[in-house]
Amino acid sequence: MKTSRRVFIKQAGFFGLAVSVPGIFQSQSKKLLRVLIIGDSISVGYTPHVKEMMKDEAYVEHPVENCQGTKFGVQKIDKWIGTEPWDVIHFNFGLHDLKHVNPVTGINSVKLEDPHQSDLKQYKENLEVIVEKLKASKAKLIWATTTPYPDKPDGPMRIATDVLDYNKVALKIIRKNKIPVNDLYAFILPDMAALQLPKNVHFKKEGSEALAKKVVEAIRKQEG
Numbered sequence: 466m467k468t469s470r471r472v473f474i475k476q477a478g479f480f481g482l483a484v485s486v487p488g489i490f491q492s493q494s495k496k497l498l499r500v501l502i503i504g505d506s507i508s509v510g511y512t513p514h515v516k517e518m519m520k521d522e523a524y525v526e527h528p529v530e531n532c533q534g535t536k537f538g539v540q541k542i543d544k545w546i547g548t549e550p551w552d553v554i555h556f557n558f559g560l561h562d563l564k565h566v567n568p569v570t571g572i573n574s575v576k577l578e579d580p581h582q583s584d585l586k587q588y589k590e591n592l593e594v595i596v597e598k599l600k601a602s603k604a605k606l607i608w609a610t611t612t613p614y615p616d617k618p619d620g621p622m623r624i625a626t627d628v629l630d631y632n633k634v635a636l637k638i639i640r641k642n643k644i645p646v647n648d649l650y651a652f653i654l655p656d657m658a659a660l661q662l663p664k665n666v667h668f669k670k671e672g673s674e675a676l677a678k679k680v681v682e683a684i685r686k687q688e689g
Contacts, residue, residue: 497522497523497524498519498522498523498524498552498553498684498688499523499524499526499549499550499551499552499553500515500519500523500524500525500526500551500552500553500554500555500684501526501527501545501546501551501553501554501555501604502515502525502526502527502554502555502556502680503527503528503532503538503542503545503554503555503556503557504527504532504555504556504557504558504609505531505532505533505534505557505558505560505561506531506560506667507557507560507612507666507667507668507676508527508532508557508609509527509531510667510668510672510673510676511668511673511674511676511677511680512525512527512677514673514674514676514677514678515677515680515681515684518677518678518681519681519684522688523684523688528541528544528545532545532558533561534558534559534560534561534562534564534582534583534588534591535558535562535583535587535588535591535592535595536562536582536583536587536591537561538558538591538595539591539594539595542594542595542598542599543598546598546599546602550602550603550604551602551604552604552605552687552688553604553605553606553607553684553687553688554599554602554604554605554606554607555606555607555609555647555680555683555684556595556599556606556607556608556609557608557609557610557611557649558588558591558592558595558611558635559588559610559611559628559631559632559635560611560612560614560623560628560666561582562581562582562583562587562588562591562631563581563582563583563588563611563623563624563627563628563630563631564581564582564620564621564622564623565577565579565580565581565582565621565622565623566579566580566581566582566621567579568580573620573621574621574622575621575622576622577622577624579622581627585630585631585634588631588634588635589634589638592634592635592638593638596638596639596642596644600642605687606642606644606645607644607645607646607647607683607684607687608635608636608639608644608645608646608647609646609647609648609649609680609683610632610635610636610646610647610648610649610650610651611628611631611632611635611649611650612628612649612650612653612666612668612676613625613628613650613653613654613657614628614657614661614665614666615657615661615663615664615665618664618665618666619664619665620665620666623666628650632650645683645686645687647679647680647683649676649679652675652676652679653672653675653676656675659671659672660672660675
């Protein structure tokens with residue numbers, strides 16, 4: 466039987482026929498890495514590029530929604546992880562936490578005197594909860610530092626130096642849990658003018674592509 470099957474495949478190949486024999490070719494195909502990217506609109510911008518760059522080696526997904534800040538993350542993290550196993554989870558929170566909001570409505574504010582969405586204490590507590598949930602998934606984790614932005618950009622009030630404080634708090638938690646760091650802040654900082662939209666926290670297409678390359682690089686390190 467094995468001999469006749471080999472002969473059939475050889476003959477089919479000779480005549481240019483496409484052959485699908487169960488159990489022969491499937492075993493040779495590489496299993497795609499399952500990658501989940503969790504983050505705000507910055508990650509929404511670079512995820513499609515990550516998908517394209519890793520299309521032959523990974524199944525890359527991002528929650529259908531903007532993951533926003535840690536308050537939202539605590540509520541949604543179980544849903545985002547889901548029930549299917551992930552090999553790698555690349556995640557970030559901070560850009561929404563540090564923006565200023567109306568203390569009564571919680572709506573974005575342009576007033577410096579209004580509070581942050583999550584102050585540093587709340588940010589720390591929320592991020593600790595999220596990290597524990599992610600660790601329980603058994604995936605390899607990668608933390609991305611929050612990217613820089615110009616002082617008082619368009620949109621909600623954000624002070625440029627606040628990102629340093631939020632990244633510092635996050636890194637204490639991340640290092641304590643021995644999670645690799647993808648330092649997107651340091652990567653972007655020297656080239657903000659070229660890669661970021663003017664007076665904005667968001668990035669040009671070139672910026673999202675550059676960020677995607679750094680994300681892919683970090684994921685591949687974990688894969689190895």
